[in-house]
Amino acid sequence: MCGIVAYIGPREAYPVILKGLKRLEYRGYDSAGVALLDRELKVYRKQGRVAGLEESVIGKDLHAHAGIGHTRWATHGEPSDRNAHPHLSASGRLAMIHNGIIENYAQLKNELVKKGYPFKSDTDTEVLLNFIEYIQDNNHCSLEEALRIALKRVVGAYVIVLLEKDHPDTLIAARKGSPLVIGIGKGEHFLASDASPIIEYTKEVVYVNDYELAIIKCDELILKNLGNEKITPYIQKLDLELTAIEKGGYDHFMLKEIFEQPDTVFDCLRGRLDVGKGTITMAGVQNHLDKLSQAKRIIIVACGTSWHAGLIAEYVLEECCRIPVEVEYASEFRYRNPVIHPGDVIIAISQSGETADTIVAIENAKEQGAFIFGVVNVVGSSISRISHAGAYTHAGPEIGVASTKAFTAQLVVLLLIALKIAFEKRSIPEDRYMKLLAELQSIPEKIKELLRSADHIRNLAEKYKDARDALYLGRGYSFPVALEGALKLKEISYIHAEGYPAAEMKHGPIALVDENLPVLFVATRDAYHEKIVSNIQEIKARKGKVVAVISEGDEIITGLADDIMMVPVTDEMTAPLLSVIPLQLFACYLGMAKGLDVDKPRNLAKSVTVE
Ligand code: M6R
Numbered sequence: 001m002c003g004i005v006a007y008i009g010p011r012e013a014y015p016v017i018l019k020g021l022k023r024l025e026y027r028g029y030d031s032a033g034v035a036l037l038d039r040e041l042k043v044y045r046k047q048g049r050v051a052g053l054e055e056s057v058i059g060k061d062l063h064a065h066a067g068i069g070h071t072r073w074a075t076h077g078e079p080s081d082r083n084a085h086p087h088l089s090a091s092g093r094l095a096m097i098h099n100g101i102i103e104n105y106a107q108l109k110n111e112l113v114k115k116g117y118p119f120k121s122d123t124d125t126e127v128l129l130n131f132i133e134y135i136q137d138n139n140h141c142s143l144e145e146a147l148r149i150a151l152k153r154v155v156g157a158y159v160i161v162l163l164e165k166d167h168p169d170t171l172i173a174a175r176k177g178s179p180l181v182i183g184i185g186k187g188e189h190f191l192a193s194d195a196s197p198i199i200e201y202t203k204e205v206v207y208v209n210d211y212e213l214a215i216i217k218c219d220e221l222i223l224k225n226l227g228n229e230k231i232t233p234y235i236q237k238l239d240l241e242l243t244a245i246e247k248g249g250y251d252h253f254m255l256k257e258i259f260e261q262p263d264t265v266f267d268c269l270r271g272r273l274d275v276g277k278g279t280i281t282m283a284g285v286q287n288h289l290d291k292l293s294q295a296k297r298i299i300i301v302a303c304g305t306s307w308h309a310g311l312i313a314e315y316v317l318e319e320c321c322r323i324p325v326e327v328e329y330a331s332e333f334r335y336r337n338p339v340i341h342p343g344d345v346i347i348a349i350s351q352s353g354e355t356a357d358t359i360v361a362i363e364n365a366k367e368q369g370a371f372i373f374g375v376v377n378v379v380g381s382s383i384s385r386i387s388h389a390g391a392y393t394h395a396g397p398e399i400g401v402a403s404t405k406a407f408t409a410q411l412v413v414l415l416l417i418a419l420k421i422a423f424e425k426r427s428i429p430e431d432r433y434m435k436l437l438a439e440l441q442s443i444p445e446k447i448k449e450l451l452r453s454a455d456h457i458r459n460l461a462e463k464y465k466d467a468r469d470a471l472y473l474g475r476g477y478s479f480p481v482a483l484e485g486a487l488k489l490k491e492i493s494y495i496h497a498e499g500y501p502a503a504e505m506k507h508g509p510i511a512l513v514d515e516n517l518p519v520l521f522v523a524t525r526d527a528y529h530e531k532i533v534s535n536i537q538e539i540k541a542r543k544g545k546v547v548a549v550i551s552e553g554d555e556i557i558t559g560l561a562d563d564i565m566m567v568p569v570t571d572e573m574t575a576p577l578l579s580v581i582p583l584q585l586f587a588c589y590l591g592m593a594k595g596l597d598v599d600k601p602r603n604l605a606k607s608v609t610v611e
Helices: 013-027 050-056 105-114 124-139 143-153 253-259 261-269 289-293 304-321 356-367 382-386 405-425 430-451 454-463 478-493 502-507 529-541 555-560 575-593
Strands: 003-008 031-037 041-047 066-072 094-102 156-164 171-176 181-184 189-192 204-207 212-217 220-225 235-237 298-302 325-329 345-350 371-376 389-392 469-474 496-501 518-523 545-551 563-567
Touching (some): 003 013, 003 171, 013 031, 013 050, 013 066, 013 189, 031 050, 031 094, 041 050, 124 143, 143 156, 143 171, 171 189, 189 212, 253 575, 261 430, 289 405, 298 304, 298 356, 304 325, 304 478, 345 356, 356 371, 356 382, 371 405, 382 389, 389 405, 405 430, 405 575, 430 563, 430 575, 469 478, 469 502, 469 529, 478 496, 478 518, 496 502, 502 529, 518 529, 518 575, 529 545, 545 555, 563 575
Parallel strands (some): 371 389, 469 496, 545 563
Antiparallel strands (some): 003 066, 031 041, 094 156, 156 171, 171 212, 181 189, 181 204, 204 235, 212 220
8 A cells, every 4th residue: 555765875866766656556556646755845636546656757957866755555635746755854854755544633633733734735744743843843853853742642553654844854754564675775765665676776675664764874874773772773785686577578477476376476485395304394384383283263364365275274274283263354353353272373364464454463363372384475474474484476566456366376275384384283184185295396387387278268357357246256265265256356457356165156146147247167077066166057057157267178067067277186275376367367367358457456555455
């Protein structure tokens, strides 16, 4: 939700910020803006995409060596020029960008309005900015001091970066609940919501923690807590290449990321799986194996696609490890006073590691004595740092707003964790364990093979692109895949889609079926094959159009379905790693066929850092 970039140093700030905003646009694209500080404080803002901002500033004075930039996902106030960031304070001497939500903004605004402060936007950001200015004026103190005082009154989440007109040599930033990375160059600093705007300049970064303030000059970075005590910055080396965040010949990041899956699954297994020795090496699991294998209960918390991965993990963990598992939407879990016992294990799944609801859910559970295990993609993200232990998914940067390669990487990690615990507990027969390890190793090749039928799926997407609704059905391990397929279609093509367990269809959704409704079955070979064949027949009997994801060689469903998408044969537990991919492609091609921006679907943002 919102991307922020800032720069201070010898380069021209505007090109650095503009490029950074383009990289962060996946976080929000309702408006974009920059503030540049030279002798003057110059602010340019525009509703819509970063490209619109770029066009609107042609011919303007863009010279500056310090600046801040923002790409917005609207919370308070509609997308418009006047609600775009950076905001200027009432006096015009401060400019600020903000990612997050100030929950008590109404109360602060009332106080300021009574004191005669004017407001030019509907945003909570402008309220906070004027509040900071008011404190600075009232206390005749430095901006840093005013910020420290102001933040003690603030309820909510924020990363903010401020420019002060009379101090072009300094940026001031603060963080609580939203991400902030500072890149350290030679006589220059780069600030951003994630590392992607930074890596081409430096690999040395500092992840700012909650309740920390950063005072940044060209060659000085001071970190302090709200109590004004200095903190030694912990400098880390980024393990990220520029090519990972570029489109690499594809028209869309989503398509590139779908096609990357043979590699991302391979990377996720690399160094962990040794089929010859029958071992799984995962330090985060190994170091806490007692706790994990003796857990009375595992609660999985996540949102969206990560929640779907959690559902599959529930089936795997219960079957292999015989540990009861609950899968919770983080947004519900955090508010409903759940019963948590010390010894409960919480697995938090998140691509970004920054999803606000998931963060608060695990913080609450941690306070109640639960052990937190994070399954996260973004290295150094908040969830990875809050967790007691964890495993990275190593999918690389996922830029497309719709999650694809992160999902399959999550599944791989969760399978490995379950199998490792099961082996430790002796709750899985050894031959089954060995078979699953071998199956996992074969998955990258099998994904490569199924991607060869991408053109066929593109044709199907063309055929079904005018559908108004779609139903996705599956059983067992394929049910969460149906949910995920439906989510992808909704996000990318704006076609209304529902996912259901296939057997539930008769309890209501079957009423939707007619000759216009495509019903997508996830029907790879598993223990329920005969049952799903019956479900397909029930749809055909009502003239529904059946599109089925099936295992190679499935003559029965091939004979029944209107259209098929074929995946290589695998175990039912590893099948979701294959069966989801045709559905990702279907959604992506369908969105493309409709002429939509599949990387930036309307109203969405990549990481939901507000609740
Ligand atoms: O970063 P996270 O995995 O925590 O994000 C969770 C959801 O916001 C995310 O999966 C969302 O549903 C995606 N747009 C799905 O494609």
